[in-house]
Amino acid sequence: MDEITIRTARPGDARRIARLDVETWRAAYAGILATPFLVGLSTQRRELGWATVIEREPRDVRVAVDNDGNILGFGSCGRCRDGKFAGEVYTLYVASDWQNQGIGRRLLLALFERLVDQACGSAIIWVLRDNPGRFFYQRLGGRDVQHRIFTVGGKRIEAAGYAWPDLRNRRACRGPARALMSYSLSMTSFDRFAHETA
């Protein structure tokens, strides 16, 4: 059985994060975002983006790795650029084969810990309304507090902002029933890649 570790990103992770980033975008947003846009996503461009982010502040990026060092999921966070919340989770993706095994929860909680360490006592994450992944945030105690329109790949898409007003309250961050697993980017993921060409 693989042991999954959540750790801070390293410069050498940028390429593998970028590959998984493109792979998970194509899987998660098929039928939601325009197909030519998804087909045209560039691993090279995303690698450059991730390398810059990791170089700037590696602690804002967390990866889930198996025993062999394969990256199974990743997430990033930082200060919120606008609105009522101090922090923001910019990205959170788990490889298709590894979903529903608790990795997303562990990554999200690691990002929350990072935000609390930076004196960010609250957080928001933006998720496309048509992405069923948003129910994961609901499960983890996030409240649907705001709606916005993003333009991604030339398409206007509604997004929901899920918020955690008090990250220091661990109970409120773990959702209604289940316990925690024993527990900058300068723009959101959507903003960052909205201008990628197909």
Ligand SMILES: CC(C)(COP(=O)(O)OP(=O)(O)OC[C@H]1O[C@@H](n2cnc3c(N)ncnc32)[C@H](O)[C@@H]1OP(=O)(O)O)[C@@H](O)C(=O)NCCC(=O)NCCS
């Ligand atoms: C959404 C995502 C990050 C969740 O990560 P995960 O590792 O699959 O989720 P976990 O196994 O940690 O799930 C934690 C809990 O949330 C629940 N959950 C996970 N995905 C869910 C979903 N889509 N709808 C409802 N509940 C969900 C799990 O059943 C689990 O519940 P439990 O408390 O009863 O155990 C992951 O599935 C993913 O990357 N999806 C595709 C990309 C995406 O949508 N990313 C978010 C973009 S903002």
